Amino acid sequence: MLIAERDGEIVGGALAFRAGGAVKLEVIALAPEARRSGIGRQLIERIEDEAMRVGARQLYLGGATAENRGLYWRLGFSERRSLMQKAIQRHRRAPD
Numbered sequence: 242m243l244i245a246e247r248d249g250e251i252v253g254g255a256l257a258f259r260a261g262g263a264v265k266l267e268v269i270a271l272a273p274e275a276r277r278s279g280i281g282r283q284l285i286e287r288i289e290d291e292a293m294r295v296g297a298r299q300l301y302l303g304g305a306t307a308e309n310r311g312l313y314w315r316l317g318f319s320e321r322r323s324l325m326q327k328a329i330q331r332h333r334r335a336p337d
């Protein structure tokens with residue numbers, strides 16, 4: 242579970258868990274005023290880092306809505322049946 246803070250305030254978070262050889266992103270949500278400033282991307286990248294660390298090969302989620310599908314497309318997910326999914330690979334930013 243990840244908690245996102247901005248200026249000392251909790252503004253959202255994400256919950257993910259291991260599911261066989263994959264990691265499932267169960268929920269990610271930010272306060273309306275904290276959206277579209279890169280926090281969602283950072284949370285998902287942290288989850289990808291952790292998924293890679295534990296040897297998972299895929300990150301996926303169900304239930305993406307029409308409004309937030311754009312985020313997942315942007316972050317390299319593809320859609321298969323009702324799932325958004327992404328192969329786990331080393332990415333551009335080093336963890337803090």
Ligand SMILES: CC(C)(COP(=O)(O)OP(=O)(O)OC[C@H]1O[C@@H](n2cnc3c(N)ncnc32)[C@H](O)[C@@H]1OP(=O)(O)O)[C@@H](O)C(=O)NCCC(=O)NCCS
Nearest residue numbers: 269270271276277278279280281282305308309311312315
């Ligand atoms: C979904 C959510 C977590 C995204 O977090 P966010 O901080 O707003 O997303 P970011 O600012 O990190 O966006 C990352 C990239 O995706 C893009 N993006 C984000 N939301 C988008 C949308 N709705 N449509 C298209 N692109 C989107 C951004 O432009 C950004 O691209 P860039 O880095 O190339 O500029 C947030 O909007 C939210 O809490 N929504 C309500 C709850 C929800 O729908 N949760 C998901 C359930 S599946």
